[in-house]
Amino acid sequence: MLMLEKRSNPSRGWTYASPIVAVILTMILGGIVFAILGKPPLETIRTIFFDPLFSEFAWFYRPQLLIKGAPLVLIAIGLSFGFRAGVWNIGAEGQYIMGALGAAAVGLAFYPTDSWIVFPLMIIAGTLSGILWAMIPAVLRVKFKTNEILVSLMLVYVAERFAASMALGAMRNPDGMGFPGSRNLSQYPSAANLEIFAGSGMHWGVVAAFIAVIFAYVTLSRHILGFQVRLAGQSPRAAAFAGVNPARLILICLGISGGLAGMAGMFEVAGPLGQVNVGFNVGYGFTAIIVAFLGRLHPVGILLAGGLMALTYIGGEIAQSNLGLPSAAIQLLQGMLLFILLMVDVLANYRIRFAAGEK
Amino acid sequence: MDLSSINPILLLASLMVAATPILLAAIGELVVERAGVLNLGVEGMMITGAVCGFAFATITGSPWLGFVAAALGGAALSLLFGVLTQYLLTNQVATGLALTLFGLGLSALIGQGYIGIKAPAFPDIHVPLLGDIPVIGPIIFQHDPMVYIGLALVAGTYWFLHKTRGGLILRAVGENHDAAHALGYKVIKVRLLAIMFGGACAGLGGAYLSLVRVPQWTEGMTAGAGWIALAIVVFAGWKPWRLLLGAYLFGGVTVLQLNLQAAGVAVPVEYLSMSPYLATIVVLVIMSSGRAPGSLGRIFHASR
Numbered sequence: 001m002l003m004l005e006k007r008s009n010p011s012r013g014w015t016y017a018s019p020i021v022a023v024i025l026t027m028i029l030g031g032i033v034f035a036i037l038g039k040p041p042l043e044t045i046r047t048i049f050f051d052p053l054f055s056e057f058a059w060f061y062r063p064q065l066l067i068k069g070a071p072l073v074l075i076a077i078g079l080s081f082g083f084r085a086g087v088w089n090i091g092a093e094g095q096y097i098m099g100a101l102g103a104a105a106v107g108l109a110f111y112p113t114d115s116w117i118v119f120p121l122m123i124i125a126g127t128l129s130g131i132l133w134a135m136i137p138a139v140l141r142v143k144f145k146t147n148e149i150l151v152s153l154m155l156v157y158v159a160e161r162f163a164a165s166m167a168l169g170a171m172r173n174p175d176g177m178g179f180p181g182s183r184n185l186s187q188y189p190s191a192a193n194l195e196i197f198a199g200s201g202m203h204w205g206v207v208a209a210f211i212a213v214i215f216a217y218v219t220l221s222r223h224i225l226g227f228q229v230r231l232a233g234q235s236p237r238a239a240a241f242a243g244v245n246p247a248r249l250i251l252i253c254l255g256i257s258g259g260l261a262g263m264a265g266m267f268e269v270a271g272p273l274g275q276v277n278v279g280f281n282v283g284y285g286f287t288a289i290i291v292a293f294l295g296r297l298h299p300v301g302i303l304l305a306g307g308l309m310a311l312t313y314i315g316g317e318i319a320q321s322n323l324g325l326p327s328a329a330i331q332l333l334q335g336m337l338l339f340i341l342l343m344v345d346v347l348a349n350y351r352i353r354f355a356a357g358e359k
Numbered sequence: 360m361d362l363s364s365i366n367p368i369l370l371l372a373s374l375m376v377a378a379t380p381i382l383l384a385a386i387g388e389l390v391v392e393r394a395g396v397l398n399l400g401v402e403g404m405m406i407t408g409a410v411c412g413f414a415f416a417t418i419t420g421s422p423w424l425g426f427v428a429a430a431l432g433g434a435a436l437s438l439l440f441g442v443l444t445q446y447l448l449t450n451q452v453a454t455g456l457a458l459t460l461f462g463l464g465l466s467a468l469i470g471q472g473y474i475g476i477k478a479p480a481f482p483d484i485h486v487p488l489l490g491d492i493p494v495i496g497p498i499i500f501q502h503d504p505m506v507y508i509g510l511a512l513v514a515g516t517y518w519f520l521h522k523t524r525g526g527l528i529l530r531a532v533g534e535n536h537d538a539a540h541a542l543g544y545k546v547i548k549v550r551l552l553a554i555m556f557g558g559a560c561a562g563l564g565g566a567y568l569s570l571v572r573v574p575q576w577t578e579g580m581t582a583g584a585g586w587i588a589l590a591i592v593v594f595a596g597w598k599p600w601r602l603l604l605g606a607y608l609f610g611g612v613t614v615l616q617l618n619l620q621a622a623g624v625a626v627p628v629e630y631l632s633m634s635p636y637l638a639t640i641v642v643l644v645i646m647s648s649g650r651a652p653g654s655l656g657r658i659f660h661a662s663r
Contacts, residue, residue: 004448006660037468088452144644149399149452150590151643154636157583165629289456328467328578335461339439342449342457350448 004350014348019294019301022341023308029340030333039323047322048315048330061314063201067272069310070205071096071264073303075288077212078257080297084220085232087253091137091152092261093285094159095130099262100269101159101166102129104182104276107191108171111183118190119204123266130262131255133159138254142247148254156285164278171276181277185270193271205267209306212260216299225252261285290338309334365618371498375506378610380405380564380572382509384588385595385602386516387560392592393520394553395533395654399455400440402585403462404558405565408433410466412566413473413576422481426505426566433562434555436462441554444658445547451656459585467578478574481505505567510603512560517599529553533652536659546659561585583636590639594646605642612638 027049031041052061075092082089089095103126110118137151171182186192196202220226232239232249240246264284273280291309295301316330384401391398411432416425440458443449486500520526532539532549540546568584569576587609595601616631624631 004660090456140640140644146640146643147590147593150586150593151640153586154583154590154640157636158633161629161633165627168629169627286460290460293453326468326471328464328471331464332461332468333464335457335464338453338457339443339461342454343443343447345449346447 003353004346005353007349007351010348014345015296018344018348019296019305019341022294022337022344025340025344026333026337029336033329033332033336034325037325037329039319039325044319044323044325047319048312048333050315051318052311052314061318063195063199064314065307065310066201066206067203067310068313069306070203070209071268071284072288072291072309073209073306074205074212074264074267075257075261075285076291076295076302076306077209077216077299078260079288079292080216080295080299080302081220081229081256082253083233083292084297085229085249085253086236087141087250088149089134089137089152089254089257090149090289091134091154091156091285092257092288093281093283094152094156095133095258095261096265096268096285097156097159097163097281098133099126099130099265100273100280101163101171101265101276102126102262103266104166104171104185104269107185107188107270108183110190111188114190116190119193119270122191122270123204123263126266126269127259127263130258130260130265132258133262134254134258135251138251141250141254148250152254160279160281163276163280167276167278167280173275182275184274186272186274191270193267203267203271205264205271208263208267209303213299213303216302220299229253261288287334290334293338294341365622368494368497370614370618372501374607374610374614375499375502376572376610377613378606379506379509380567380584381588381591381609382513382602382606383505383564383567384561384585385591385606386509386512386599387557387564388588389592389595389597389599389602390516390520390529390560391553391557392655393533393597393652394529394550395536395652395657395659396444396550396554397451397455397656398437398440398458398554398557399452399589400437400458400462400585401557401561401588402581402583403459403465404433404436404561405462405568405585405588406466406579406581407436407462407469408562408565409569409580410470410473410565410576411562413478413569414469416479416566416570417473417476420479422479422570425478425570426563429562429566430559431562433558433560433565435558436465437554437558437561438551440558441551445550445554448658448660451658463579470576470578473576474578476576478570478576481571481574503571505563505571508563513599513603520599530652533654536654536657540659540661546661550659561588564588587635587639590643593651594642596646596650597652608642609635609638 027045031045034044035041079089079092103122106122106125136155137148140146140151141148167180173181173183193203193205228244228249231242232244269276287309291302291305295305312330312334319325320327384405388401408429412425412429415428416422440454443454444451481503483501483503489500528544529549532544532546536546565581568580591602591605594605613635616634620628620631
């Protein structure tokens with residue numbers, strides 16, 4: 001009979017191997033799903049995972065990788081702090097929306113002033129909006145012990161409706177002939193989040209994502225805050241003895257994730273997306289949860305996982321246009337990946353033993 | 360604005376209908392949590408139930424078969440969660456989230472061919488005699504059968520949890536799984552059964568949305584109903600009867616804001632439609648006092 005035996009320490013080998021095993025298993029299971037949908041499985045897998053990087057049109061898709069990956073990495077880095085400490089911010093999507101709205105509000109207020117100050121101000125406004133939105137679940141958790149998972153998630157729906165009202169009301173483009181949606185910020189030079197090198201996909205959000213990775217790496221491995229975050233997650237009791245203030249940690253973790261999600265929203269609304277509109281959010285905040293776990297809550301891992309997830313987005317679009325693969329199939333594939341990863345992870349924490357009756 | 364256009368009798372009657380999907384999902388989750396398992400995948404199981412129920416009902420033409428399929432679909436999805444959390448000992452919060460993301464994708468995939476179709480009608484029943492009472496009759500006794508099935512499930516759950524031996528074992532498992540294990544109860548088996556019951560109930564709740572309340576299939580149509588159900592379990596302090604209060608409170612807010620929209624109140628529609636979510640937060644803040652089951656969310660691994 002198969003038995004699971006707890007390892008005293010998680011296996012190092014499996015900690016690194018399990019994401020790779022999970023991706024391979026997801027490809028196999030995904031292939032079966034595609035076959036059921038009547039698509040050629042091998043070709044579909046190749047289209048999703050390899051064509052964006054290695055096909056003859058890859059020069060067109062590679063920049064997209066940075067554009068799609070940046071918000072995922074930014075948000076996931078923020079989430080990883082909370083997830084490590086046992087603070088579950090599930091509402092990054094809402095903080096992303098509020099960040100985009102805050103930044104757009106500043107950008108639109110300055111329109112059409114030509115000044116270098118507009119763009120930095122938008123970054124600050126976006127980040128602050130994200131932080132403030134995340135402070136609602138944080139303060140409620142600290143003051144009233146309200147569950148932050150549920151509150152942060154409810155606020156996603158509130159933020160979505162608020163964005164819709166902005167797109168139809170206060171932020172609507174006065175020259176837009178009555179269509180919903182704001183002015184296009186990417187066409188307003190002072191506010192636009194442009195590519196640093198034309199055609200490279202490298203916009204300021206990508207730079208911010210890389211900085212966030214380095215910042216998170218240093219904080220988690222070298223700073224007292226990183227130590228406290230890890231300690232609180234692994235042993236709350238030990239953390240209390242070590243003098244970790246749980247309320248402060250909750251506020252900081254939600255603040256970091258909210259701020260980075262808001263920043264991601266800012267870079268999107270000023271760049272690739274361009275405008276505030278009804279339903280402009282595409283679920284980066286939720287996909288980032290998968291990215292954070294797939295990356296082992298480790299900054300470098302998250303960077304790689306963000307790239308992989310961006311790949312499935314772009315590959316999914318290619319498969320959609322070339323093979324007629326429904327977009328929902330990609331969503332399913334992403335959900336499946338998280339499932340399988342959690343499943344494979346058992347091997348990192350437990351050892352499989354073949355037990356023959358009583359020992 | 361014309362507030363007199365709101366008919367209080369119709370308002371209260373539709374309140375019961377609006378509360379039913381949440382009530383169904385919440386009663387299932389309540390049992391799951393009383394068994395010590397936190398399944399955050401309610402939203403995913405609900406939407407899977409919604410699409411399974413809708414697909415089966417339109418294929419067979421029978422809403423009843425639709426509901427059966429929804430319960431089976433929800434239970435099947437929850438079994439995935441059960442196997443992962445109980446046998447492979449995965450983190451329940453992460454697994455529940457995965458279940459929601461997976462369920463949203465799965466339902467969108469299954470539902471592609473069903474967009475824009477109308478569900479077969481699910482007629483209301485008119486309870487004889489009681490349905491003829493003025494005021495109370497139309498409010499309480501003239502609904503479709505699922506409303507009463509939901510109420511019966513609440514009553515049945517109360518009876519099971521507090522009046523039967525099985526319920527006692529389930530609560531023991533939820534309060535302290537190590538002690539329950541030492542007494543010889545099958546912790547994993549009890550939890551798996553509870554998880555599947557929760558999945559079936561969430562499926563029913565989802566199908567109620569797609570077959571009765573809307574009645575149509577649209578992607579992501581549950582719009583947070585599963586999460587609100589989770590919130591109502593906390594609000595109810597894990598007690599079945601208080602669940603009823605929470606669900607009706609939520610149903611009341613939903614129906615009231617819809618009526619205000621229809622009456623043309625000066626507040627924009629977007630702000631009115633925020634109110635159920637804001638109400639949920641307010642309720643959570645006020646009522647976060649209940650005591651959670653002792654082993655809630657903790658991983659059970661029998662050591663030898």
